[in-house]
Amino acid sequence: MDIRGPRLKKQSDAALEFISSMASDREIARHVIAVNMAHMAGLVRAGEVGRPTGSACMKFLLSASPDIRPGSKAEDFHQQLEQDAVDSLGVETAGFLNFGKSRNDQVATAIRMELRLRVLDLLGAVLELQDSLLGVAHRYGSSLMPGYTHLQRAQPVTLAHHLFAHFDALGRDSDRLVQLYSRVNLSPMGAAALAGTSVGVDRDSVAELLGFSGTVRNSIDAVSSRDFMVEATAVATMAMLDASRLAEEQILWSSKEFGFVELDDSYSASSSIMPQKKNPVVSELVRAKAGSVLGCLVAAAAVLKAMPYSYNLDLQEATPHLWRAMEDASRSLKVLAGATATMRPLTGSMAKAVAHDDSTAVALANHLVKSQGLSFRQAHAIVGELVRLSAEGGVSLPETVSSQLPRVSSKHGKRVAIDEATSRQVLDPLRFVSSIATSGGANPSFIRSDAAKRRRELTSNRARLSELGSQLRASQERLLRVSSGLAREVKTKS
Ligand code: ARG
Numbered sequence: 149m150d151i152r153g154p155r156l157k158k159q160s161d162a163a164l165e166f167i168s169s170m171a172s173d174r175e176i177a178r179h180v181i182a183v184n185m186a187h188m189a190g191l192v193r194a195g196e197v198g199r200p201t202g203s204a205c206m207k208f209l210l211s212a213s214p215d216i217r218p219g220s221k222a223e224d225f226h227q228q229l230e231q232d233a234v235d236s237l238g239v240e241t242a243g244f245l246n247f248g249k250s251r252n253d254q255v256a257t258a259i260r261m262e263l264r265l266r267v268l269d270l271l272g273a274v275l276e277l278q279d280s281l282l283g284v285a286h287r288y289g290s291s292l293m294p295g296y297t298h299l300q301r302a303q304p305v306t307l308a309h310h311l312f313a314h315f316d317a318l319g320r321d322s323d324r325l326v327q328l329y330s331r332v333n334l335s336p337m338g339a340a341a342l343a344g345t346s347v348g349v350d351r352d353s354v355a356e357l358l359g360f361s362g363t364v365r366n367s368i369d370a371v372s373s374r375d376f377m378v379e380a381t382a383v384a385t386m387a388m389l390d391a392s393r394l395a396e397e398q399i400l401w402s403s404k405e406f407g408f409v410e411l412d413d414s415y416s417a418s419s420s421i422m423p424q425k426k427n428p429v430v431s432e433l434v435r436a437k438a439g440s441v442l443g444c445l446v447a448a449a450a451v452l453k454a455m456p457y458s459y460n461l462d463l464q465e466a467t468p469h470l471w472r473a474m475e476d477a478s479r480s481l482k483v484l485a486g487a488t489a490t491m492r493p494l495t496g497s498m499a500k501a502v503a504h505d506d507s508t509a510v511a512l513a514n515h516l517v518k519s520q521g522l523s524f525r526q527a528h529a530i531v532g533e534l535v536r537l538s539a540e541g542g543v544s545l546p547e548t549v550s551s552q553l554p555r556v557s558s559k560h561g562k563r564v565a566i567d568e569a570t571s572r573q574v575l576d577p578l579r580f581v582s583s584i585a586t587s588g589g590a591n592p593s594f595i596r597s598d599a600a601k602r603r604r605e606l607t608s609n610r611a612r613l614s615e616l617g618s619q620l621r622a623s624q625e626r627l628l629r630v631s632s633g634l635a636r637e638v639k640t641k642s
Pocket residue numbers: 169223224226251252255459461463464467
């Protein structure tokens with residue numbers, strides 16, 4: 149018996165192939181089976197289906213394969229599974245599987261179940277990348293390096309401080325994933341096609357069997373909404389944007405022009421023609437995949453835009469973008485974590501880059517304000533002019549200060565003087581960072597407590613992740629126990 153029923157006289161093979169979601173149903177197939185189990189358990193518990201029927205269905209479901217059968221004529225895995233059940237148990241028994249449920253609530257539920265796992269996987273990847281940043285900061289963090297604005301050397305910072313900036317951005321990604329998880333982890337089951345059902349299945353207990361923390365309260369919302377999908381893709385995009393900025397720095401820093409870092413051979417590739425080449429290919433591909441993931445976000449959002457409520461097959465078109473985004477993001481972050489953990493900062497050339505580049509000029513301006521009673525704007529103008537004279541004359545800034553400051557300062561309102569040794573001291577990069585007083589700044593003496601704080605955050609996020617993972621595993625085991633218990637009744641009764 150064909151479960152599609154006699155409503156349609158015929159269907160075109162081309163149309164069937166076109167509307168099929170089989171290719172992407174691979175991602176949710178095992179959850180579709182689980183949803184069928186939980187629903188059947190609910191039907192039996194409510195007395196809507198007799199125990200022998202429920203038991204036979206459970207037995208079938210427990211051994212059902214989540215593989216898409218090649219050449220299957222079904223529109224989707226939901227249909228394949230039910231058709232297989234009917235073929236194997238007969239319609240008098242398997243015909244109860246879809247009593248009080250629809251593919252509409254079922255697919256939304258299965259997507260949420262798979263997405264929970266993907267969110268946790270991505271969270272794990274974010275934490276891994278954060279961990280690798282802390283590792284590098286621990287080993288090399290106190291080295292000085294130029295901080296940049298407009299990709300021009302701006303002010304010296306410590307390497308740790310720079311890496312903590314990336315860590316903190318990723319920390320917000322991990323917060324977003326945890327918040328997203330709570331919105332994904334709600335069960336649409338019981339919504340049926342859209343209006344709910346007269347079949348007495350307790351939504352809360354089905355939700356609990358599937359490990360959800362509750363139900364989507366409105367049945368139309370339950371089958372229509374995919375905002376959780378767009379949100380997940382957006383969170384994945386944000387994490388990838390963050391990762392791409394780190395990847396981009398690895399690419400720049402590993403160039404001869406910067407020479408700040410040596411990427412490990414294991415995360416590089418060679419050239420087929422230029423024997424000397426070592427290319428930062430992992431970082432490049434992470435940078436590129438950020439674009440692909442952003443594309444998935446735009447595609448999924450565009451599918452949802454202006455779609456009338458409730459279920460439309462358009463929704464099926466959005467789902468593959470979600471899986472691609474989550475997969476690309478997880479893989480990218482994991483491999484970037486490896487590339488980051490194994491990179492070797494070339495601390496000597498970083499330090500050299502801050503030694504003689506006038507990037508501490510603001511310290512000289514601040515010194516003029518504090519010691520000579522000039523306003524900051526006056527001091528800024530004086531130092532700016534001294535830097536220009538130093539560059540034009542090819543004379544170092546401290547020398548220029550000792551020889552030209554009196555003349556230049558008098559042009560700007562007050563004649564002052566500083567000797568070369570003092571100005572050298574004031575302009576020293578280490579002194580510059582060490583004098584930073586604001587919390588959250590690049591003072592090397594902050595590194596230890598800044599690192600410890602972040603290490604604690606990482607540890608508590610890891611605990612959170614493993615707790616969510618064990619909750620899911622426990623609910624899977626519970627569902628299996630309940631289902632097997634019911635399945636065993638067949639033997640005892642027959
Ligand atoms: N294959 C569909 C999807 O992925 C499942 C739901 C189909 N529902 C329907 N009324 N045709 O969204």
